[in-house]
Amino acid sequence: MKGDKRAVTLLSGGLDSATCLALAVADGFAVTALSFAYGQKARTELDAASRVAAAFGARDHRVVRLDRDAFLGSALTDAIPVPKGGGSGGIPVTYVPARNTVFLAYGLAAAESLDADAVYIGVNSVDYSGYPDCRPEFIAAFRRMADLATKRAVEGRAIDIRAPLQDLGKGDIIRLGLSLGVDYSLTVSCYDPDDDGRACGACESCRLRREGFLAIGTPDPTRYVPGFAPGAE
Numbered sequence: 001m002k003g004d005k006r007a008v009t010l011l012s013g014g015l016d017s018a019t020c021l022a023l024a025v026a027d028g029f030a031v032t033a034l035s036f037a038y039g040q041k042a043r044t045e046l047d048a049a050s051r052v053a054a055a056f057g058a059r060d061h062r063v064v065r066l067d068r069d070a071f072l073g074s075a076l077t078d079a080i081p082v083p084k085g086g087g088s089g090g091i092p093v094t095y096v097p098a099r100n101t102v103f104l105a106y107g108l109a110a111a112e113s114l115d116a117d118a119v120y121i122g123v124n125s126v127d128y129s130g131y132p133d134c135r136p137e138f139i140a141a142f143r144r145m146a147d148l149a150t151k152r153a154v155e156g157r158a159i160d161i162r163a164p165l166q167d168l169g170k171g172d173i174i175r176l177g178l179s180l181g182v183d184y185s186l187t188v189s190c191y192d193p194d195d196d197g198r199a200c201g202a203c204e205s206c207r208l209r210r211e212g213f214l215a216i217g218t219p220d221p222t223r224y225v226p227g228f229a230p231g232a233e
Helices: 015-026 045-057 099-114 136-149 170-179 204-215
Strands: 006-010 029-037 060-065 118-120 160-162
Touching: 006 015, 006 099, 015 029, 015 045, 015 118, 015 170, 029 045, 029 099, 045 060, 099 118, 099 136, 136 160, 170 204
Parallel strands: 006 029, 006 118, 029 060, 118 160
Antiparallel strands: none
């Protein structure tokens, strides 16, 4: 019966993680949403995460507060400008050191303490920014580590690390989310939003999001900063 089984979903407040939360609910899990305050500049994403968790009736929404000093060297946490326009190749400066490793470790611990059966993460390796910790190889390695590290796994009840969006393009993710009732106007994907949560329209995350809506011919509900006109850049 729905609600009898538990899952932890990592929830950033962005498009992918919101879709992941919707999938966990559709899969019949009672969900604990786990968000992180790690010194990111875009603090409005935590407000977005709260909205999404409430919209999908998450059993609990926890915000884990981490030391920003562990995540410096990124344009998302440090005094480094967020790049605007096209990518320059290689691993972008918006990569946050070991972020998904740390977040999944917290998710795994929360899942075991809650006796949850799964941890959902919205990583994607098709339309994404080139981060090494979004690759299928990384998720597969973390699954193996989780099987070695947890009491549940040793006792034959391994916690499933699920990355259901891994092989989907952004348009396919949006189409899936819409079929599950996701209201993407609640989400924030921008790396450099203003204080009101409005997207800059020029960073790579904004570009990928906008191209996803265009790919499936669906109106983009993103609120952009004044002066930005989608399609005119």
